[in-house]
């Protein structure tokens with residue numbers, strides 16, 4: 349997969365896995381990674397699917413309607429890529445925290461829904477429920493930050509609550525941050541997630 353890797357100065361800090369929204373690329377979220385943990389290594393990946401020229405992490409049939417078969421395939425493809433990248437760049441595969449926005453948050457959610465050890469934690473900005481009706485792996489103690497908008501037209505507050513409920517049901521420890529906005533990423537949620545990250549992963 350197309351990507352950027354930047355080695356950090358603190359090799360004990362989690363490596364940040366940056367996952368862009370629809371139409372973004374591997375450069376989009378680099379400033380966000382800097383904001384959250386400037387000392388951490390960063391692996392920023394570009395989605396392998398194109399929708400009218402816009403990169404995404406999996407196909408959709410319509411807005412908010414995922415192509416489930418492709419989602420499952422692409423989730424495995426990304427998980428396998430993470431295994432390879434950890435070997436190539438020598439970062440700790442077991443200390444990887446996803447930071448995803450919108451479509452990137454949805455593939456990060458799908459990693460959590462399908463693989464017990466894919467992620468050490470996750471920051472999900474405006475995520476949806478990636479799949480319904482499947483048993484989740486044991487996510488005991490996995491810390492997850494969700495940033496959501498009360499007026500998000502793409503991800504309703506009910507869907508945010510449903511996702512939070514499903515993750516908590518699997519044992520994850522979920523911090524939910526609401527803003528009175530829509531689907532956009534706000535400075536307030538970025539700040540809140542950075543504070544949460546530094547606190548949870550003891551970065552002072």
Ligand code: MLT
Pocket residue numbers: 369370408411412413450451452454476502
């Ligand atoms: C998705 O397809 O993942 C969601 O609709 C979010 C987005 O617009 O990318």
